[in-house]
Amino acid sequence: MNRIEVENLNVYFDEAHILKDVNIKIPNNTVTSLIGPSGCGKSTFIRTLNRMNDLISGFRKEGSIFLDGNEIYEPSVDVVELRKKVGMVFQKPNPFPKSIFDNVAYGLKVHGINDKDVVEERVEESLKSAALWEEVKDKLDKSAMGLSGGQQQRLCIARTIAIEPEVILMDEPCSALDPISTTKIEDLIHKLKKEYTIVIVTHNMQQATRVSKYTAFFLHGEIVESGRTEKLFMEPEDKRTEDYITGRFG
Amino acid sequence: MLFRFISPKTSQKIMKTVFWASGILTIIILIIIIGYILLEGMKVINLEFLLSNPVDSGREGGIFPMIISSLYVTLISGLVAAPLGVGAAVYLTEYSREGHVIKLIRFGAETLASIPSIVFGLFGLSFFVVFLGLGWSVLSGGLVLALMALPTIFKVAEVSIDAVPESYREGSLALGSTKWQTVYRVVLPAAAPGITTGIILGMARSISEAAAILFAVGAAITVPISIFDPGRPLPLHLYIMATEGISLENAYGTAAVLVIIVLIITIVTNTLVERYQKKMMGR
Amino acid sequence: MNNRLEEYLIEKGLFITAISSIIIILLIITFIFIEGFPAIESYGVLNFVFGSTWAPLKGDFGVLTMIVGTLGITFLALAMAVPLSLLCAIFMAEIAPSSMRRILKPVIETLAGIPSVVYGFFGLIILVPFMREQFGGTGFSMLTASVILTVMILPTIISVTVDSLRSVPYEYKEASLALGSTQWQTIRNVIFPAALPGVITGIILGMGRAIGETLAVIMVAGNVTQFPTSVMDPVRALTSNIALEMGYATGIHYNALFGTAIVLFFMIMILLVAANYLHYKKKVVIGGGYL
Numbered sequence: 033m034n035r036i037e038v039e040n041l042n043v044y045f046d047e048a049h050i051l052k053d054v055n056i057k058i059p060n061n062t063v064t065s066l067i068g069p070s071g072c073g074k075s076t077f078i079r080t081l082n083r084m085n086d087l088i089s090g091f092r093k094e095g096s097i098f099l100d101g102n103e104i105y106e107p108s109v110d111v112v113e114l115r116k117k118v119g120m121v122f123q124k125p126n127p128f129p130k131s132i133f134d135n136v137a138y139g140l141k142v143h144g145i146n147d148k149d150v151v152e153e154r155v156e157e158s159l160k161s162a163a164l165w166e167e168v169k170d171k172l173d174k175s176a177m178g179l180s181g182g183q184q185q186r187l188c189i190a191r192t193i194a195i196e197p198e199v200i201l202m203d204e205p206c207s208a209l210d211p212i213s214t215t216k217i218e219d220l221i222h223k224l225k226k227e228y229t230i231v232i233v234t235h236n237m238q239q240a241t242r243v244s245k246y247t248a249f250f251l252h253g254e255i256v257e258s259g260r261t262e263k264l265f266m267e268p269e270d271k272r273t274e275d276y277i278t279g280r281f282g
Numbered sequence: 283m284l285f286r287f288i289s290p291k292t293s294q295k296i297m298k299t300v301f302w303a304s305g306i307l308t309i310i311i312l313i314i315i316i317g318y319i320l321l322e323g324m325k326v327i328n329l330e331f332l333l334s335n336p337v338d339s340g341r342e343g344g345i346f347p348m349i350i351s352s353l354y355v356t357l358i359s360g361l362v363a364a365p366l367g368v369g370a371a372v373y374l375t376e377y378s379r380e381g382h383v384i385k386l387i388r389f390g391a392e393t394l395a396s397i398p399s400i401v402f403g404l405f406g407l408s409f410f411v412v413f414l415g416l417g418w419s420v421l422s423g424g425l426v427l428a429l430m431a432l433p434t435i436f437k438v439a440e441v442s443i444d445a446v447p448e449s450y451r452e453g454s455l456a457l458g459s460t461k462w463q464t465v466y467r468v469v470l471p472a473a474a475p476g477i478t479t480g481i482i483l484g485m486a487r488s489i490s491e492a493a494a495i496l497f498a499v500g501a502a503i504t505v506p507i508s509i510f511d512p513g514r515p516l517p518l519h520l521y522i523m524a525t526e527g528i529s530l531e532n533a534y535g536t537a538a539v540l541v542i543i544v545l546i547i548t549i550v551t552n553t554l555v556e557r558y559q560k561k562m563m564g565r
Numbered sequence: 566m567n568n569r570l571e572e573y574l575i576e577k578g579l580f581i582t583a584i585s586s587i588i589i590i591l592l593i594i595t596f597i598f599i600e601g602f603p604a605i606e607s608y609g610v611l612n613f614v615f616g617s618t619w620a621p622l623k624g625d626f627g628v629l630t631m632i633v634g635t636l637g638i639t640f641l642a643l644a645m646a647v648p649l650s651l652l653c654a655i656f657m658a659e660i661a662p663s664s665m666r667r668i669l670k671p672v673i674e675t676l677a678g679i680p681s682v683v684y685g686f687f688g689l690i691i692l693v694p695f696m697r698e699q700f701g702g703t704g705f706s707m708l709t710a711s712v713i714l715t716v717m718i719l720p721t722i723i724s725v726t727v728d729s730l731r732s733v734p735y736e737y738k739e740a741s742l743a744l745g746s747t748q749w750q751t752i753r754n755v756i757f758p759a760a761l762p763g764v765i766t767g768i769i770l771g772m773g774r775a776i777g778e779t780l781a782v783i784m785v786a787g788n789v790t791q792f793p794t795s796v797m798d799p800v801r802a803l804t805s806n807i808a809l810e811m812g813y814a815t816g817i818h819y820n821a822l823f824g825t826a827i828v829l830f831f832m833i834m835i836l837l838v839a840a841n842y843l844h845y846k847k848k849v850v851i852g853g854g855y856l
Contacts, residue, residue, distance in 0.1 A: 290749075305652075490679070
């Protein structure tokens with residue numbers, strides 16, 4: 033089953049043509065990596081999946097994106113509901129200037145879950161799923177700004193899974209982190225894929241091979257090649273893919 | 283919490299309406315005030331009103347001496363406050379390192395900006411008029427207004443000098459220029475539009491002030507010739523006309539002239555700022 | 566003249582311009598206190614500040630009714646101006662499309678630039694008769710003055726609030742929206758709490774402007790030295806007291822008006838210290854900020 037299907041997607045910012053005829057299917061409960069050099073459009077692509085690009089003036093798109101068979105850019109679609117289903121973890125950890133507990137509880141509260149016991153339970157569960165519980169359980173009321181970068185990023189993941197999305201988008205989640213924190217996040221991704229469909233943008237090709245089942249290679253706003261990760265890396269069909277993964281540019 | 287009982291979607295809709303309403307209300311308030319004053323005032327304003335002397339203490343005639351008085355006090359305040367404000371801004375941004383003196387200077391400027399205008403008025407009376415013996419004159423008035431314009435000019439100049447890229451300074455210093463040459467030939471020209479905006483805003487404050495000069499310029503309705511002559515700037519004239527009920531028509535006319543001045547200043551500073559931002563972005 | 570001497574002299578010259586504000590403030594304080602102190606001393610500090618009778622001809626110089634008048638007008642104005650300006654600021658910073666922002670910015674600047682006498686004149690001609698017809702009485706009242714002041718302090722609070730809303734990191738907004746919050750939930754729970762110290766600074770500055778405003782208040786407040794029993798009563802502000810009576814005051818009366826300025830000065834200083842205190846605390850995280 034495919035959770036997301038993208039058909040002939042073209043994205044423009046004012047006059048700039050950022051994404052060209054992108055077609056991709058993203059299967060359920062797997063990790064899909066998006067790789068490619070800086071400026072290839074992979075971040076723009078991932079942000080169209082939860083309509084975060086709507087915030088940017090001059091954004092315009094053609095083509096269709098289906099989530100569970102429903103076009104997400106239909107006028108009848110509630111962006112807020114969509115983002116609840118499609119969570120996102122950003123490049124730079126961006127916790128709110130609130131306590132650790134309140135950060136995770138935030139999404140629950142905005143979605144109307146106010147029962148104290150339920151909130152506490154879900155916060156604990158989410159922090160456990162994000163492999164952060166042991167490190168923060170004694171300081172839940174402390175500010176999230178006091179955590180290390182890696183802890184902050186896992187907190188952001190906990191915050192995202194607390195509202196039980198179907199899809200988690202990760203936009204280079206490890207690019208601001210040290211190797212040890214990166215390993216922790218990767219372990220976490222392995223654990224999460226059982227329950228969630230994960231799409232991850234990464235500039236680190238080793239990371240793509242480590243975490244993902246499928247990979248798509250973006251170049252100049254197009255998908256050059258996509259398919260099973262080992263196939264794409266071991267026997268790429270396109271010359272440009274081969275050049276990129278062997279480090280000839282990028 | 284009220285919002286708990288309303289769905290997020292509904293509260294979003296309600297609040298969006300409330301926000302739009304508040305924005306539009308603010309615009310309406312301005313339109314009502316300006317519109318009313320211009321509408322009534324334009325009936326009175328013509329070249330004769332602007333260029334003739336008041337007759338019968340303002341019941342008839344024009345506001346020529348008031349315009350001249352306003353020009354006098356505003357120019358004096360600009361001439362005195364601009365060098366002080368810009369100099370202080372240059373010192374703070376280019377010559378000093380963070381420290382207690384700097385904090386004190388900033389606090390000084392802030393305090394000066396928050397002193398009520400009527401307190402400036404009392405100071406003007408006791409210091410310029412009496413202590414320095416300048417008497418009721420446009421000079422005394424201009425000097426009081428300079429004190430009020432100073433913090434505005436200082437603050438805007440400081441921000442725009444601070445915005446000059448460090449690379450300009452390095453480039454100039456690397457060519458063997460002295461610090462002052464760098465400031466004078468590179469930094470100040472680059473910051474000029476911002477500094478000009480600051481000076482205009484400072485002088486705008488001077489031209490619209492009445493309370494601070496209440497006890498400093500006198501209230502003469504003759505044209506001041508020398509800076510030691512008393513005068514009656516426009517805002518003061520409006521105050522006297524309105525509170526003493528001398529002539530409603532001429533009060534409207536004076537108010538309209540002041541409003542037009544404010545509108546021109548807003549347009550000029552906005553154009554300057556826009557051009558400045560374009561220039562900085564272009565580089 | 567050699568370069569080094571020139572540089573030295575320029576630096577010293579600039580230093581003098583830099584400390585000019587401080588010198589001016591010291592001069593202002595000195596002169597106001599020298600002139601005001603005799604009245605406060607002879608009438609007694611407590612009698613002066615807490616005395617409720619102001620009758621210069623009989624030698625009574627209690628300014629309490631005016632302190633009450635100033636505070637009454639100020640808080641009433643804040644009660645109206647704060648909600649409107651916060652809404653308008655959030656509108657400008659977060660909601661308005663750019664075309665609307667381009668209209669609002671000069672509108673706020675013009676509101677800030679209109680001379681206070683013009684506001685007073687507008688109040689006298691339009692608002693006072695309106696109040697008289699609506700609520701009876703003379704129309705000159707604490708409420709009328711605070712309505713005019715509301716319009717006058719709107720731009721102050723709006724512009725400071727807009728600045729502090731804009732300085733909230735974009736990441737917070739992005740994170741909140743990505744979690745499926747509505748725009749309003751994001752503003753209420755994330756952006757506004759993060760901007761709160763700046764917002765309070767803006768309110769304090771607006772309050773300072775309200776306390777210090779003179780002529781616009783004189784023209785509509787009625788200027789009676791009595792304790793108001795309702796918002797429809799006329800009141801006299803501290804600033805008005807000075808402007809109204811300075812023209813003919815002599816002797817101890819003259820000194821008492823400077824004394825009024827000393828009281829005013831202290832009120833402003835308290836606000837300024839509070840604003841600065843907040844300014845330094847600005848970076849402090851507001852934990853658990855659910856409003």
